[in-house]
Amino acid sequence: MLQELSHMDRITQLQDEIQQLLTIMSSSIAYLTSRANFKQVSPDIPVTKQRNPEKYDPPDVFEANKKELVTDLAVKAKQVEYLIQSLPEPEPEEEQAQRLQVLEQEMAQANEEYIRAVDRAKNLYQQVSDILRTMLDEPDLVDDTPG
Numbered sequence: 747m748l749q750e751l752s753h754m755d756r757i758t759q760l761q762d763e764i765q766q767l768l769t770i771m772s773s774s775i776a777y778l779t780s781r782a783n784f785k786q787v788s789p790d791i792p793v794t795k796q797r798n799p800e801k802y803d804p805p806d807v808f809e810a811n812k813k814e815l816v817t818d819l820a821v822k823a824k825q826v827e828y829l830i831q832s833l834p835e836p837e838p839e840e841e842q843a844q845r846l847q848v849l850e851q852e853m854a855q856a857n858e859e860y861i862r863a864v865d866r867a868k869n870l871y872q873q874v875s876d877i878l879r880t881m882l883d884e885p886d887l888v889d890d891t892p893g
Contacts, residue, residue, distance in 0.1 A: 756829060756832055756833055757833070759829055760826065760829040760830065760833070763822065763825050763826045763829055764826055766822055767819070767822045767823060767826055770815070770818050770819055770822055771819065773815075774815040774818075774819065777811065777815065778812070778815075780801075781801075781802050781803045781808065781811075782802060782803075782808060783796070783797055783802040784796060784797065
């Protein structure tokens, strides 16, 4: 059971790391699309639009930020990869089926024990109720004289 919890903790960590990776990717795309200036990449296709200088970063700042974004993405991707590698190998289907069958048998046995315990409790309750009713219905059995 403790081992299963450990696996679930790793899965939760993996989910968190993937969420962070997606956040970094989204932020990177938003930065790259909003802070880049339009640049002509082909002499046949002219640039027809320009951004105001305050709307884009200077080339040196933009390059430094791109490198930082790439580093952040690479580090997070390595963390995700490490967590994936630390997950246990999947259990073969035959073993899963056997384990589930054993669990079903244990659950059926526990359910039978529970039903027997409830029946016994009901029986004891009925016996106590009958005895109390008998005592209250027959005043002769209760001695009211002071000792």
